[in-house]
Amino acid sequence: MAVRRGHAVRRTALIAAAGLVFAGVTTQSAAFADPGCLPVGTVGTPEVSVDESDAGFAAFAPATVALPEQVYFRTTTESFNRRWSFATRDGQVYAKAAAALGGWRMIALPGCLAGTIAGVSADDDEVMMIDRDGRFVTMDHALSAPADWNWSSRYGTPLWTGPGNTLPPGALTWSWSVLSPNEDHVWTDTAGNEHPVGGAKVSHVFALTHGGQRIQYVDPWLPVDHSYEMSTPLGGRFQAVALSTSASTSLVVNRYGDFYTRLYDFDISGADKVFFRYSYEDQRGLPEAPDMLSERVDPRYAAIQLPAPDWAAQPKVPGEITDRISVHRTGPGSAARELRVEGRDGGRTGFWRKMLTDASWTFVVTDQPLSGAVLENSPVNRAHETLGPVSEYGYQGVSAQGWTARIQSFDPAVSATPLRIEFGDGSGLDVVLHTVDGLRQTPQQPGITAQPRFFDGTIEVPQGLLASVDAQPSTVRDFLRNTLGGKRFTDTSVDVTDARLHLALSDLTLNRR
Numbered sequence: 001m002a003v004r005r006g007h008a009v010r011r012t013a014l015i016a017a018a019g020l021v022f023a024g025v026t027t028q029s030a031a032f033a034d035p036g037c038l039p040v041g042t043v044g045t046p047e048v049s050v051d052e053s054d055a056g057f058a059a060f061a062p063a064t065v066a067l068p069e070q071v072y073f074r075t076t077t078e079s080f081n082r083r084w085s086f087a088t089r090d091g092q093v094y095a096k097a098a099a100a101l102g103g104w105r106m107i108a109l110p111g112c113l114a115g116t117i118a119g120v121s122a123d124d125d126e127v128m129m130i131d132r133d134g135r136f137v138t139m140d141h142a143l144s145a146p147a148d149w150n151w152s153s154r155y156g157t158p159l160w161t162g163p164g165n166t167l168p169p170g171a172l173t174w175s176w177s178v179l180s181p182n183e184d185h186v187w188t189d190t191a192g193n194e195h196p197v198g199g200a201k202v203s204h205v206f207a208l209t210h211g212g213q214r215i216q217y218v219d220p221w222l223p224v225d226h227s228y229e230m231s232t233p234l235g236g237r238f239q240a241v242a243l244s245t246s247a248s249t250s251l252v253v254n255r256y257g258d259f260y261t262r263l264y265d266f267d268i269s270g271a272d273k274v275f276f277r278y279s280y281e282d283q284r285g286l287p288e289a290p291d292m293l294s295e296r297v298d299p300r301y302a303a304i305q306l307p308a309p310d311w312a313a314q315p316k317v318p319g320e321i322t323d324r325i326s327v328h329r330t331g332p333g334s335a336a337r338e339l340r341v342e343g344r345d346g347g348r349t350g351f352w353r354k355m356l357t358d359a360s361w362t363f364v365v366t367d368q369p370l371s372g373a374v375l376e377n378s379p380v381n382r383a384h385e386t387l388g389p390v391s392e393y394g395y396q397g398v399s400a401q402g403w404t405a406r407i408q409s410f411d412p413a414v415s416a417t418p419l420r421i422e423f424g425d426g427s428g429l430d431v432v433l434h435t436v437d438g439l440r441q442t443p444q445q446p447g448i449t450a451q452p453r454f455f456d457g458t459i460e461v462p463q464g465l466l467a468s469v470d471a472q473p474s475t476v477r478d479f480l481r482n483t484l485g486g487k488r489f490t491d492t493s494v495d496v497t498d499a500r501l502h503l504a505l506s507d508l509t510l511n512r513r
Contacts (some may be wrong), residue, residue, distance in 0.1 A: 324373025
């Protein structure tokens with residue numbers, strides 16, 4: 001539940017609860033940093049006001065280390081939002097006005113944090129910092145005056161008051177993402193309908209792990225674990241060398257310069273059923289709700305279309321590039337995203353840029369030295385040459401009615417899984433099992449283990465099969481009409497371990513193959 005947005009525990013009741021939880025908290029400002037450890041801060045509480053001045057900035061000492069005049073990329077050591085740029089060097093954090101050339105000053109961190117910061121990533125009004133042990137420290141009010149900046153080591157359930165969390169082990173890179181009602185207002189689903197972000201923000205750390213084949217996201221309103229994932233492109237087999245995420249839009253690239261983008265977070269995935277209404281039924285053409293409550297309770301308005309948006313391939317860059325990539329919001333709405341990749345054109349260095357939906361890239365000259373690793377950047381997409389292995393978790397079982405169900409490979413991060421149903425007369429049909437990794441409040445081990453893992457499941461029957469049901473063998477007809485009720489979409493809870501997969505539908509257990 002990221003910053004959650006209207007997460008399952010949020011929106012109204014939760015936001016009100018958060019106000020009670022943090023009532024009376026004294027913030028640690030830039031000018032009066034508390035030297036004590038475990039700062040509490042204001043992050044996760046409702047935004048009250050924004051100071052558009054630069055009050056408190058002059059109190060920071062001028063930087064004495066070499067820093068760039070301008071920050072063009074959101075990386076793990078340099079980052080920016082629409083007001084401020086941030087950088088970390090030798091354990092310290094520096095800031096400057098984003099529009100200014102130079103003018104860096106060293107932020108006065110709380111005493112227990114000074115000299116410990118190894119990474120920084122800014123988005124919206126929050127800055128995520130990672131200390132040298134991989135622990136999260138969040139700076140709040142990053143779109144306000146520096147006098148309002150404050151820090152928190154809190155992370156995790158309940159209500160972002162948990163004991164803290166860390167970067168997933170083996171992370172190749174990571175990025176902080178914030179989708180907010182103040183900056184983004186709305187986002188667009190796959191049916192083309194706009195939906196309000198909600199009563200609070202959606203915040204995640206997205207981390208590229210397992211050699212670039214997996215993306216784990218860590219939400220400050222969810223349990224202190226590393227169990228939630230967003231699949232990489234091409235069924236979770238794409239192997240990325242770089243990742244950047246802003247406002248729930250992720251950008252990845254492989255070693256051949258193949259770029260993909262995806263709009264995804266906990267709420268968009270379909271997991272936050274307490275505050276949002278989702279549907280696999282076609283929502284195109286239905287009116288958009290005027291507000292979040294109407295969308296949740298009034299079926300006349302469009303629900304959030306499932307499955308969540310998938311990865312979209314971006315056009316090839318027509319020039320030399322490196323693995324230094326970046327995405328950032330440029331305004332309200334989920335299409336307002338700018339993509340950047342460091343590179344060279346005509347002998348000049350700089351970056352290639354495009355808006356999310358542009359058909360091509362343009363080059364911006366900076367004449368700064370290239371700092372990323374140069375990619376091969378083949379003229380055609382070669383993503384299929386870099387695919388990782390498929391999931392090793394296959395399952396098969398026989399129902400009480402005598403039909404067999406088989407899953408070739410199940411991946412908890414992949415929302416659509418082929419499900420084969422076979423009957424004793426030799427007939428069969430292929431359907432799709434959609435799974436959504438829902439709301440949890442207790443820790444879950446990453447991946448598939450002996451610990452049961454629970455999903456919200458939905459079985460989808462191809463439209464063509466339903467249209468031709470009368471022409472199907474009797475066993476297939478009976479299954480479609482009796483077991484699935486003649487519907488295209490049938491909900492069923494799913495729980496999985498490394499030994500078996502259980503479908504509530506027909507109380508069917510499939511054993512590991």
